[in-house]
Amino acid sequence: MKSVASAGWESDERPGGTWVLGIDVGGTGSRAVLAPSGATVAASGETSARRLEGGRVAVGEGGSSVSDVVVALIGDVRHRWPDAAIAGVGVGATGLASLVGSPDAAAARISDATAGAPVALTIDAVTAHLGALRGRGGAVVAVGTGAIAIGTDLAEHWKRVGGWGHLYDDRGSGAWIGIEALKAAIRTHDGVTTDAAALLSAAVERFGAAPSWPAQLLTRPDRAGLLAGFASDVAGLAASGDRVASDIMTRAGAEVAATLAAALDTGVPALAAGTGGVFGAGGGFTAAFEGEFARLAPHAELVASGGTPLDGAVRLARLAAAGDAPPQHPPFIWTSRPS
Numbered sequence: 001m002k003s004v005a006s007a008g009w010e011s012d013e014r015p016g017g018t019w020v021l022g023i024d025v026g027g028t029g030s031r032a033v034l035a036p037s038g039a040t041v042a043a044s045g046e047t048s049a050r051r052l053e054g055g056r057v058a059v060g061e062g063g064s065s066v067s068d069v070v071v072a073l074i075g076d077v078r079h080r081w082p083d084a085a086i087a088g089v090g091v092g093a094t095g096l097a098s099l100v101g102s103p104d105a106a107a108a109r110i111s112d113a114t115a116g117a118p119v120a121l122t123i124d125a126v127t128a129h130l131g132a133l134r135g136r137g138g139a140v141v142a143v144g145t146g147a148i149a150i151g152t153d154l155a156e157h158w159k160r161v162g163g164w165g166h167l168y169d170d171r172g173s174g175a176w177i178g179i180e181a182l183k184a185a186i187r188t189h190d191g192v193t194t195d196a197a198a199l200l201s202a203a204v205e206r207f208g209a210a211p212s213w214p215a216q217l218l219t220r221p222d223r224a225g226l227l228a229g230f231a232s233d234v235a236g237l238a239a240s241g242d243r244v245a246s247d248i249m250t251r252a253g254a255e256v257a258a259t260l261a262a263a264l265d266t267g268v269p270a271l272a273a274g275t276g277g278v279f280g281a282g283g284g285f286t287a288a289f290e291g292e293f294a295r296l297a298p299h300a301e302l303v304a305s306g307g308t309p310l311d312g313a314v315r316l317a318r319l320a321a322a323g324d325a326p327p328q329h330p331p332f333i334w335t336s337r338p339s
Contacts, residue, residue: 019084020321021077021114022313024127025069025093027145027225030054032073035314037087037321052076057094058221064099067106074113088321089119090313092127094146097331107336118337120316120325124309125150125163126332128275131312132305138271139263142309143256143278145228147173151263158332159265166224172255174228174278180248181234186210196244202233231281238283246284253288261296270300275309
């Protein structure tokens with residue numbers, strides 16, 4: 001695992017006192033922040049915190065490895081900073097509602113790994129929401145390896161849109177962009193089209209010869225993350241003016257806008273934001289997203305994200321530590337508190 005030192009701490013310091021632990025688990029990797037329990041999450045992220053990076057989620061016959069990834073990160077945190085008393089844990093994880101057999105058992109396992117700290121375990125859209133809107137009601141779409149939106153007043157009204165996985169959903173996500181690009185590249189490879197030569201070249205450089213792609217990608221439990229990694233190449237080609245790559249990025253932005261607009265259900269404040277790595281990809285994605293969202297939801301205010309999903313996980317951890325986390329609300333939130 002990779003340790004990332006934050007401002008104000010040297011890499012070998014071991015903080016004492018009371019801390020909270022925020023964890024963000026996605027298809028391309030996982031991140032943990034050990035933050036002071038009484039501080040306030042800044043819009044720019046935690047500055048008085050310790051950060052670690054961990055592995056990405058794999059999906060096999062037994063479901064998602066979310067629980068294993070989280071417990072491994074907690075073990076690394078406790079090994080590196082054994083003097084830090086963890087007062088609360090907030091976790092946002094991809095695939096939690098659909099690919100983890102028992103989120104309740106996962107929350108209990110996470111609590112055990114922290115010696116009984118209260119845990120709030122949520123789908124990744126909830127921590128993205130808490131980070132982007134900083135605890136306000138509204139709708140947020142999180143776009144990384146996958147794409148999922150949630151509209152909520154953080155009390156009674158909850159609506160999820162998307163996030164059903166890369167095989168048939170996650171519209172506009174990194175994995176979706178990668179798949180669309182490989183589809184275009186295959187058509188040119190087969191001589192059906194001639195317009196995706198640049199995408200074909202980029203795919204060969206990343207994955208090897210085209211005949212090797214099925215064995216590489218179809219057999220990998222972490223294929224969503226591998227596909228999402230290709231999205232950066234697609235965005236780069238789009239930024240350089242490649243027509244097919246630009247079309248993919250533009251369509252991705254429009255798909256994400258439709259997902260976000262659909263989350264603005266009755267009872268959800270007309271406030272919205274987008275967050276996640278794909279928003280920084282360029283290639284026409286953001287412009288298409290903003291234009292389509294304005295068309296679909298002219299009544300809503302689209303604001304810049306006030307923080308990352310990891311910021312949201314830290315906010316959730318502080319709420320859990322204080323006993324103020326949203327109550328257990330499957331399929332969005334699961335909690336575990338010491339008896």
